[in-house]
Amino acid sequence: MKKHWIFISLGIVLLAVLxxxxxxxxxxxxxAAAAKQQAPKASDRTPDGNQVFLQNCARCHTVPxxxxxxxxxxxxxxxxxxxxxxxxxxxxxxxxLNP
Amino acid sequence: MLSPFPNRQLHGPLSRIxxxxxxxxxxxxxxxxxxxxxxxxxxxxxxxxxxNGGNTTYSPNIxxxxxxxxxxxxxxxxxxTAVESFFPKGGGQGYGHLHFVGxxxxxxxxxxxxxxxxxxxxxxxxxxxxNERLTxxxxxxxQDGPLxxxxxxxxxxxxxxxxxxxxxxxxxxxxxxYAAYLSAGSTNFRFTSSRSTGGQxxxxxxxxxxxxxxxxxxxxESTQTNSIGTHVWWTPTSIPLKIRSExxxxxxxxxxxxxxxYRLSQFKGENSLVGRLEPIFRIQQTxxxxxxxxxxxxxxxxxxxxxxxxxxxxxxxxxTSYARRFASTGDTNIWETxxxxxxxxxxxxxx
Numbered sequence: 001m002k003k004h005w006i007f008i009s010l011g012i013v014l015l016a017v018l019x020x021x022x023x024x025x026x027x028x029x030x031x032a033a034a035a036k037q038q039a040p041k042a043s044d045r046t047p048d049g050n051q052v053f054l055q056n057c058a059r060c061h062t063v064p065x066x067x068x069x070x071x072x073x074x075x076x077x078x079x080x081x082x083x084x085x086x087x088x089x090x091x092x093x094x095x096x097l098n099p
Numbered sequence: 100m101l102s103p104f105p106n107r108q109l110h111g112p113l114s115r116i117x118x119x120x121x122x123x124x125x126x127x128x129x130x131x132x133x134x135x136x137x138x139x140x141x142x143x144x145x146x147x148x149x150x151n152g153g154n155t156t157y158s159p160n161i162x163x164x165x166x167x168x169x170x171x172x173x174x175x176x177x178x179x180t181a182v183e184s185f186f187p188k189g190g191g192q193g194y195g196h197l198h199f200v201g202x203x204x205x206x207x208x209x210x211x212x213x214x215x216x217x218x219x220x221x222x223x224x225x226x227x228x229x230n231e232r233l234t235x236x237x238x239x240x241x242q243d244g245p246l247x248x249x250x251x252x253x254x255x256x257x258x259x260x261x262x263x264x265x266x267x268x269x270x271x272x273x274x275x276x277y278a279a280y281l282s283a284g285s286t287n288f289r290f291t292s293s294r295s296t297g298g299q300x301x302x303x304x305x306x307x308x309x310x311x312x313x314x315x316x317x318x319x320e321s322t323q324t325n326s327i328g329t330h331v332w333w334t335p336t337s338i339p340l341k342i343r344s345e346x347x348x349x350x351x352x353x354x355x356x357x358x359x360x361y362r363l364s365q366f367k368g369e370n371s372l373v374g375r376l377e378p379i380f381r382i383q384q385t386x387x388x389x390x391x392x393x394x395x396x397x398x399x400x401x402x403x404x405x406x407x408x409x410x411x412x413x414x415x416x417x418x419t420s421y422a423r424r425f426a427s428t429g430d431t432n433i434w435e436t437x438x439x440x441x442x443x444x445x446x447x448x449x450x
Contacts, residue, residue, distance in 0.1 A: 047271070054336040055305055061238045062362075064443050065414055071445050073135030077174050078166045080210065082231070084276030084301070086269035087213035098135065 047089050049096020056083040056093075072097040138167035138446040142178065143237030145439040152431040156186040160236060162203075165446065177205040178235075201289050203234065204257060218262040218280075221290050225264070225278035225299040226251035226314040227328045227345050237441040240360050240377060241406050241420055243433070246385045247354040249394045250347035251297070251316040251326035258282030259292040274303045284320055294319040297326075308335045314347075324350035339364045351391030354400075356383035362410075369410070379406035379420070401425040414441040 057063070057079055067075065072094065080090045142163040149156045159182070166176040183198040206220035223231045230252050233239045262280035269275075279298035285291060297316030303309070314328040328347035334340075339362035346355040358381040364374040381404040385396050406420035418437040424430065 051305070051336070055303070055308065055334075058336070059310070059332065059334045059341075060232045062410070064441075065412075067443050068137075068445055070135060070137040071139045071443075074137060074139045074166055074168050074174075075443075077136075077168050077210075078139075078176060081174060081176075081208045081216055081218070081264070084264060084266050084278075086266040086274070089266075089269060094135075 047092040049092040049094075052085070052089045052093045053096060056085060056089070059083075069098055136168045138165065139443065140165055140446045141441075141443040143235060143439055143441045145236050145437055147236065147242055147437040148435065149242065150432075150434040152433075154187050154189075156184055158182055158184045162235060162237075164235075167446070172210045174208040174210070175206075176208065178203040202257075212265075214265045214267060215263060216265045218264060219260075221257055221259050221292070222262055222280070224252045224256060224258050224282070224295075224297070224316065225262070225280060226253075226297060226316050226326065227347055228312070228330050228332065228343065229345065230256050236437065237416070237439050240379045240408055240418065241358075241381060241404055242418055242435040242437055243404070243422070245345065245354075245356040245381075246383055246396060246400060246402065247345070247347045247352075247356065250349035250352065250354070251314055251328050253282065253293040253295045253297075253316060253318060254394070255291040255293065257290075257292055258295065259285045259290055272304070272306060274305070276301050276303075307333075309333050322350075326350070339369075349393060349395070351389045351393055352385060352387050352395045354383060354385035356381055358382075360406075360408075370412075375410045377406075377408040377410065379408065380404065381406075396426065398427045414443075415439070416441070 053063075060083075076090055076094045076097065079085060079093065085093065140163060142161070144162075145160045147158045147160060149158070160180070161182075162178060162180045164176065164178045166174060168174050179200065179202050181198075181200045183196060185194045185196045187193075188195045202221060204220070204222050206218050206222045209217045209219075211217055223234075225231055227248075227250075229244055229248050234244065234256070236242065258280055260280065260282040262278060264278035265276060267275045267277050277298065277300050279296075281296045282292050282294065284294035295316060295318050297314065299312060299314045301310060301312035310330075310332040312330045314326075314330075316326040318324045318326075326347065326349045328345065330343070330345040332344070333342045340359070341361075342357070342359045344355065344357040347353065358379065360377055360379040362369065362374070362377045364371075366373045368374050381402075383400075383402050383404075385400045387395065387397060387399055390397075402422055402424040404420055404422040406418065408419070409417045411417065416437075416439045418435070418439065420433075420435045422433040422435070424433060
């Protein structure tokens with residue numbers, strides 16, 4: 001019965017190693033620049049659509065590869081209900097999906 | 100993946116609801132409606148296998164989601180699940196099969212104000228995170244749900260009634276959203292629900308990318324019981340890592356799960372050979388406090404899951420996982436694989 005602790009220990013080690021591995025991976029210059037762009041200061045008043053997308057939609061699911069702009073309004077309204085977006089975030093997300 | 104409602108086909112109330120949903124969505128093609136608001140057909144198609152203790156079950160699945168906005172404030176949405184499960188009968192008698200077709204939700208959402216959305220119909224119970232967010236197999240990185248998934252979700256996972264939800268506070272540093280529902284009991288085999296009430300409160304801290312939430316549910320039938328739950332998610336946007344955890348306490352049992360998944364996209368980009376890989380780990384424990392017919396394991400369990408998903412182009416994903424479950428009734432190995440395609444397109448062609 002005690003052997004299950006081997007699995008649990010292994011899992012906990014993995015749980016710890018994954019974040020460490022991801023943080024120590026060096027970012028390329030374009031990636032770093034993009035990350036910088038994607039992270040506006042908290043003091044910014046207008047919500048950034050990309051940030052709204054990353055923080056709310058991508059929290060649960062991967063980003064769709066592509067979708068028609070004809071359905072962007074429907075997708076955003078669906079996300080507003082599902083993710084509890086504010087009206088302001090909804091507008092920012094719609095702007096982001098329809099630049 | 101076996102359904103509790105085998106051998107049932109699309110007819111009766113379900114077909115009537117589908118007709119109403121399609122009719123209402125047809126309203127959206129009227130002139131003057133903004134072109135971005137074309138109804139969508141989304142969802143997933145998958146072929147899932149599960150080998151539990153040496154017995155392999157094969158489950159082709161399709162789960163279409165329809166979302167159709169009407170005017171500026173209304174959204175009609177529904178998700179159907181159709182699954183056929185082939186499982187060994189035992190004793191060398193070959194394979195049997197069960198099928199299930201039914202709605203996970205079929206609801207109307209009315210966006211009343213910037214803070215309030217009123218939901219009516221058949222909706223997913225807002226308890227914890229798994230039921231509302233991760234039940235679609237094209238979203239969940241592991242095939243099986245957590246063992247505590249039955250706590251607080253009132254038996255069927257869905258409610259029939261009304262719900263208020265929305266964003267209570269939203270600032271650049273902090274946001275909070277809420278959901279509160281009241282469900283009637285229904286024994287209709289397509290729209291099963293329990294008389295219950297409950298709600299959820301989530302706080303999100305964008306700077307830390309941290310979400311903390313609490314859930315409450317009260318079953319209002321026969322012996323009235325309470326369930327409580329809490330969850331913590333850390334989903335940094337700068338690295339492709341997600342750490343999710345949840346604890347729930349029901350009338351007869353309690354448990355928790357912690358899951359970590361990391362898409363290796365930092366290794367030469369997400370479209371590289373390695374960058375398409377996503378290792379996942381989940382640990383969970385359940386504790387049986389008293390006997391009860393709640394669908395929960397009858398004895399204490401520990402389970403660890405090691406998953407490895409591969410994201411192919413064109414929204415196709417291969418999921419693989421190995422799990423070991425430890426219980427006083429015996430330890431078992433669980434091997435699972437899945438080939439999944441996620442789709443998202445307009446419900447009809449437009450200009």
